[in-house]
Amino acid sequence: MTAAAPAIAVEGLSKSFGGRTVVDALSLTVPAGKIMGFLGPNGSGKTTTIRLLCGLLTPDSGRGTCLGLDILTQSPEIRRQIGYMTQKFSFYEDLSIVENLDFVSRVFDLADRKRKVAATLERLGLADRRDQLAGQLSGGWKQRLALAACILHEPRLLLLDEPTAGVDPKARREFWEQIHALAADGLTVLVSTHYMDEAERCHEIAYLAYGRLLARGTVAEVIAAAGLTTFTAQDSGTGAMRIADLARALAGLPGLDLVAPFGSALHVGGGDAALLRHSLAPFLANPDFVWREDAPTLEDVFIHLMGRSTDNFAGGAR
């Protein structure tokens, strides 16, 4: 693989379980050395796609390469060069950090074990805690130990499936610093997440719904491509109508593709600016609310995409 070759390049990947299409003609390219965020609602096929990429599942159709290796015929070689952090990872709770990593290195029969374990402890800032029992670590340090176990064999690609689910914001931020440091060393990272702030930390994002790739690009590109016009309404505190009343009144009006409360404000938006403004006109003139036209956020775009994909797929037994 040359430096310019993508780490992942697949096209037309499909996978069904029991007649239900879970990954649907998915094509994706992940440039080498980049962090690609993988987003989408629960059950949209992110984990299944990750498993297809590393050869743990065989696609019903489609083809492609992972690290320049054929996903259909070279999955054992692919697995040797990737680190896969699954949603549920486990350790020996009564072994220390270093003992757990030593155990993993023996299972994988790694050459030069001692050096690799020491280097990984150092690389992830675990050296000072090497003798702490895994069972006594906080959620954030457990995730970091899981990441250490994934990079011990010096993979070129990391597939991280919701690595920070349930971890507090500070630990999540520190985890992302590690991910960026690994990417700066040349690793490619495909990471699934439900957190918007994490999506914004990625070089690029891919948004999946019902197994289909609906958006891809930098955060700015994905927001621009959605073509959303958005407004924010705040309660002016002077009238009888409240934000909750406004949300009820707006839901379902033509052109209102997005009606979402954010704290004390309401975000509304739509893909057809003229239709949106037409429907909003009587409410924009209502002194009960203070309105502001805003740039759409990534979350606005995802809510919009999710709503649109539900419409597109509604009624189809998929």
Ligand SMILES: Nc1ncnc2c1ncn2[C@@H]1O[C@H](COP(=O)(O)OP(=O)(O)OP(=O)(O)O)[C@@H](O)[C@H]1O
């Ligand atoms: N081995 C399997 N057999 C049958 N159905 C499966 C199997 N694996 C996944 N599915 C189904 O495929 C769909 C997609 O699941 P997948 O785990 O890929 O989604 P996801 O986007 O990773 O979701 P989440 O964000 O909740 O992790 C789900 O409806 C799931 O129940």
